[in-house]
Amino acid sequence: MRARARALRARGHNIHSVARSLSLPYTTVWHWCVDRPEPAVFGSAVRCFRCRPEQEPPPDPAAYAYLLGLYLGDGHLVTTDRVPVLRIYCADAWPSLMDACDEAMRAVLAKKVQRIQKQGCVAVQSTATHWPCLLPQHGPGMKHHRPIVLTDWQREILSAHPGHFLRGLFHSDGCRVSNRVVTRGKEYVYPRYMFSNRSMDIMGLCQWALDLLGISWRMNQPWSLSVARREAVAALDRHVGPKS
Structure with a gap:
């Protein structure tokens, strides 16, 4: 759920719309997306299709x-x-x-x-x-x-x-x-x-x-x-x- 909230936020949605679409409290979404963002991901984690939030299929x-x-x-x-x-x-x-x-x-x-x-x-x-x-x-x-x-x-x-x-x-x-x-x-x-x-x-x-x-x-x-x-x-x- 946290990954989904951050993904919506990254697409340009504001905190209110993200909270409403996921039925979450505003403060929870703000805490996840603004107050304590996840640390940056480097190296092969960026390219690993199994470790992405939405479990995407491989690029090739x-x-x-x-x-x-x-x-x-x-x-x-x-x-x-x-x-x-x-x-x-x-x-x-x-x-x-x-x-x-x-x-x-x-x-x-x-x-x-x-x-x-x-x-x-x-x-x-x-x-x-x-x-x-x-x-x-x-x-x-x-x-x-x-x-x-x-x-x-x-x-x-x-x-x-x-x-x-x-x-x-x-x-x-x-x-x-x-x-x-x-x-x-x-x-x-x-x-x-x-x-x-x-x-x-x-x-x-x-x-x-x-x-x-x-x-x-x-x-x-x-x-x-x-x-x-x-x-x-x-x-x-x-x-x-x-x-x-």
Whole structure:
């Protein structure tokens, strides 16, 4: 209620009109809006869409869906440091993936993004107090050793942007390959997508997003999913495409 009163006041309403519209005493509204204004909010709190008074949707929900897919695949959120650090590990072979990850972090929350060279990969990382607000799936240990469950607000975003979520998942723990089959002495080559993850919860989210788009899939291992039908590959191409 206090946030609503201050929001109305910020839009130019006087104390009387705010008190009347919210059915509050004049002195209460005056105390909230004039006598003791809230301290200024700085840093990532300004950009965190979950910490704004009205719980606004993300400014770029497609970028959030993509970033969440990357995080569930090759991401790690460190919360033991003084300020939380989100790291997404990208193989050296995919420089465009690093750029896409960088852009998604900035679109969602990050003010600055660093790239730290590791052996065979680059850690694209951002330090911000409010990353845990936006990635509630974080926790100690490996992801496949703990439950990975979407919140209601995350499920709403991903339901509207399943293609971007799948793009993040396949860009992290998936690939587009050429499958070769020899039938009656003749070789056939066709593309297919593979997604591998030891977390059954994350695998279930991948299956759910594929079902939302009507893309057929099958499990070739308990931890490995394949999209191989021609029309399914073509549909996934429109949302994911090969890494570069």
